Amino acid sequence: MTLKEWLTAKDITVSQFANIISRTPEAVRRYVVGERIPDRETMPLIADATGHSVTPNDFFDLGASPALCTHCDARLDDISIRACSLMDCPNAQRDAA
Numbered sequence: 001m002t003l004k005e006w007l008t009a010k011d012i013t014v015s016q017f018a019n020i021i022s023r024t025p026e027a028v029r030r031y032v033v034g035e036r037i038p039d040r041e042t043m044p045l046i047a048d049a050t051g052h053s054v055t056p057n058d059f060f061d062l063g064a065s066p067a068l069c070t071h072c073d074a075r076l077d078d079i080s081i082r083a084c085s086l087m088d089c090p091n092a093q094r095d096a097a
Helices: 003-010 014-021 025-033 042-049 090-096
Strands: none
Touching: 003 014, 003 025, 014 025, 014 042, 025 042
């Protein structure tokens, strides 16, 4: 969850949040709009103040990690599947032999 999403969900203003984490409203505004990434001292303050709903990774546009086959590391379209079809996975066939 982004800091902007969290602030909106909790109906907290940038200025209010700045007071909570003892930072300037301008610094928090920059975190919210993506102009600045919080420093090492500020990241834990944000995580703690948001109940860890906003984490350091949320400041980086990483997207969701793809699901990978446990045998061959091929990307899977369905995250509920842990491995390729054993008939199609060359590493699973090798391991079974």
